[in-house]
Amino acid sequence: MESLDRIKGRFPSMLKDVPSTNDNEAVVELADKTQLRKIVAEAKKYFDLLFMLMVVDRPPKTFEMNYVLSSYSKKDLLTIRVNIDRDEAEIDSIAGIFTSAEWEEREAYDLFGIDFRHHPDQRRILLPEDWPGHPLRKDFEVTEEVKNWTGLDMKF
Amino acid sequence: MAEEHGSNEFSYPGMSEILFMKAEKFIETVMNWGRSRSLWPLTFGTKCCAMEMIPFGATKVDADRMGTLFVGDSPRQADLILCSGTISKKMARRLLNAYEQMPHPKYVIAVGACNVSGGLFHDSYNTIEGIDRIIPTDVFIPGCPPRPEMFMDAVIVLQKLIRENKIKRYQNGVFG
Numbered sequence: 504m505e506s507l508d509r510i511k512g513r514f515p516s517m518l519k520d521v522p523s524t525n526d527n528e529a530v531v532e533l534a535d536k537t538q539l540r541k542i543v544a545e546a547k548k549y550f551d552l553l554f555m556l557m558v559v560d561r562p563p564k565t566f567e568m569n570y571v572l573s574s575y576s577k578k579d580l581l582t583i584r585v586n587i588d589r590d591e592a593e594i595d596s597i598a599g600i601f602t603s604a605e606w607e608e609r610e611a612y613d614l615f616g617i618d619f620r621h622h623p624d625q626r627r628i629l630l631p632e633d634w635p636g637h638p639l640r641k642d643f644e645v646t647e648e649v650k651n652w653t654g655l656d657m658k659f
Numbered sequence: 660m661a662e663e664h665g666s667n668e669f670s671y672p673g674m675s676e677i678l679f680m681k682a683e684k685f686i687e688t689v690m691n692w693g694r695s696r697s698l699w700p701l702t703f704g705t706k707c708c709a710m711e712m713i714p715f716g717a718t719k720v721d722a723d724r725m726g727t728l729f730v731g732d733s734p735r736q737a738d739l740i741l742c743s744g745t746i747s748k749k750m751a752r753r754l755l756n757a758y759e760q761m762p763h764p765k766y767v768i769a770v771g772a773c774n775v776s777g778g779l780f781h782d783s784y785n786t787i788e789g790i791d792r793i794i795p796t797d798v799f800i801p802g803c804p805p806r807p808e809m810f811m812d813a814v815i816v817l818q819k820l821i822r823e824n825k826i827k828r829y830q831n832g833v834f835g
Contacts, residue, residue: 629749629785630748630749630785631748631749631752634748638784638785643784645782645783645784649784650782650784650788652748653748653751653787653792653793654748654751654752655751655752655755655793
């Protein structure tokens with residue numbers, strides 16, 4: 504992929520290739536999570552939109568963040584993969600670069616409890632504000648207490 | 660003299676209570692008859708069961724002939740909530756908000772499996788398993804989704820309940 508080679512040329516020895524089956528789809532792994540904003544800002548020159556932000560919970564240690572970028576003209580998909588620590592899950596927000604990331608990051612915060620630094624409006628997006636816990640984490644258990652929680656102060 | 664003046668053949672102890680009770684009973688019957696024939700619904704449809712509300716109001720089933728007019732769809736003019744679809748925990752507050760805006764007397768019909776018991780999503784962390792956990796529900800319609808004829812059947816059942824004064828929270832003139 505031509506655009507990926509240019510990004511790699513700009514930031515040598517920072518991105519590591521992960522084997523991919525399709526020519527138009529490349530997966531790269533970024534070891535240093537503090538460099539994410541720089542890489543994404545560079546990638547924005549070649550890619551039009553943030554296709555999706557995907558979080559995979561890999562207990563006991565890591566959250567795997569997948570930023571999938573897409574290009575309309577070249578029909579390329581680039582996945583930037585960052586592993587972050589599960590216990591202190593925080594990463595820089597890229598909402599300043601791709602605006603659509605704002606809601607994607609709110610969803611990741613809502614369901615996984617990942618803290619995005621410098622996010623403009625980090626609130627829950629799907630669940631109620633006073634919901635206890637982050638339900639898509641692997642160690643979250645759906646107990647009777649969680650099922651019966653309504654958040655409403657009422658008895659019947 | 661005053662006592663003689665006050666008592667006549669039409670007044671005896673307890674008469675006013677009996678008269679009042681009879682009048683109340685009569686008024687209640689007439690009002691329930693009227694209420695049962697003008698149930699204006701609020702269509703609180705959050706999912707696919709709301710699609711079945713369209714044929715319910717359309718020509719073939721025709722809710723209008725039972726007095727169930729789809730007027731305005733505002734909680735402030737509604738007597739009846741036709742509540743359908745999965746109610747998530749965030750939506751529960753909106754449902755309660757809409758319910759509390761309705762004037763008394765208000766009736767609730769729960770439409771579809773998701774609404775009656777949680778349905779497909781019964782063991783999820785974010786589903787209310789049946790809206791009778793939140794608001795008092797009068798009639799349940801099962802089905803995924805129910806046919807429009809079942810909506811009509813539910814309305815007829817609810818009319819019968821109202822006319823026979825069987826809805827407990829509105830008996831004895833107590834609203835709440």
